[in-house]
Amino acid sequence: MKIKCANFEAVVISRPSFDDIAFINFLESQGFDWIRSGGGEAEEIVEVSGRVCYLSFGKNKQSPRDNKSYIANLISQGHESVLEHVNWTIMLSGVSRGFTHQLVRHRVGFAYSQLSQQYHDESEAHFVVPPSIKKNKELFIEWADDIYRSLSTYRKIVKTVEKSELSDKESMRELRTAARSALPNATETKIVITANARALRHFFDVRGCLEGDWEMRQVACKLFDLVSCDAPSLFYDFKKIEMQDGSFKLLKT
Structure with missing residues (x-):
């Protein structure tokens, strides 16, 4: 009896991007200038979004705070709506x-x-093992046995349920919807x-x-x-x- 255990992974596939040249050109067309004080693209987006609310650009209107301090002040004051822009x-x-x-x-x-479990075949599914179970050998064996039985039931349903009179696409949806009911939360x-x-x-x-x-x-x-x-x-x-x-x-x- 074997089950496949999943490995956790997280990958950023999109992140904030600031077109600073376009923004500076806009400010200049409005007669403003911006004294930049560091920060990454996300942080500068937050800063300029906050400054637009008061048009606090330029040496006569900008506070002496740098980007980091400016953002910390926004957060401490509860003014976090500008963080929604990134x-x-x-x-x-x-x-x-x-x-x-x-x-x-x-x-x-x-x-x-x-x-989607309605479109993806889970016959070779992996499973996530809770650490409290993984470190207990006897408990893990019992847990894994239950998982294997659930997966075996899934496979059996996929193979034995009679095809309905629905279209091929909807028939497959119906089949996998029935089969997925046997799968545990650990899938x-x-x-x-x-x-x-x-x-x-x-x-x-x-x-x-x-x-x-x-x-x-x-x-x-x-x-x-x-x-x-x-x-x-x-x-x-x-x-x-x-x-x-x-x-x-x-x-x-």
Whole structure:
């Protein structure tokens, strides 16, 4: 009896891009100039979006704060709407269906495209093993046996259910819809997510600290690593803390 265990992976496939030349040309046409003070593309988008609200450009109108301090002040004042102008698209693989059922509850500022079990054959599915089960040899054997039986039932349904009078496409949809009912929450899936910086901050705050939800923490910490590399100033008040078991959680400082 063997099952295939999934490996977690997260890859950024789209990140914020700032056409600074176009923006500076626009400012000049309006009679303004912008004193730049550093920051990545995402961070400069946030800064100029905030400055547009007051047209605070130029030496007579800009505050002495640099980009990093300007953003920190916005966040400390709760003025995070300008963070919605920057977003990342990330491909997640090796996550469980149980996890994505929770993830997609985050609606504001998020978009999702997930692998469909109605169109994708799961006969060779991989599965996500919870660490608490993986480290217990006897429990893992029992867990894996249950997973294997579920997968065997899926394969049997796919092979034995009679073809309906529907079209080939809808018949296949009906067949796999019936078969997927046998699969457990541990079934591996792939999902593309797009989220803006404000939505990610909320996600990190409410999900990254859940000590009892290892997979949610794993994903939150990985997303934090990816986006904070691009825009550390937008997530400056979050830190990764190592737990006793060697995993990590996020804390807002």
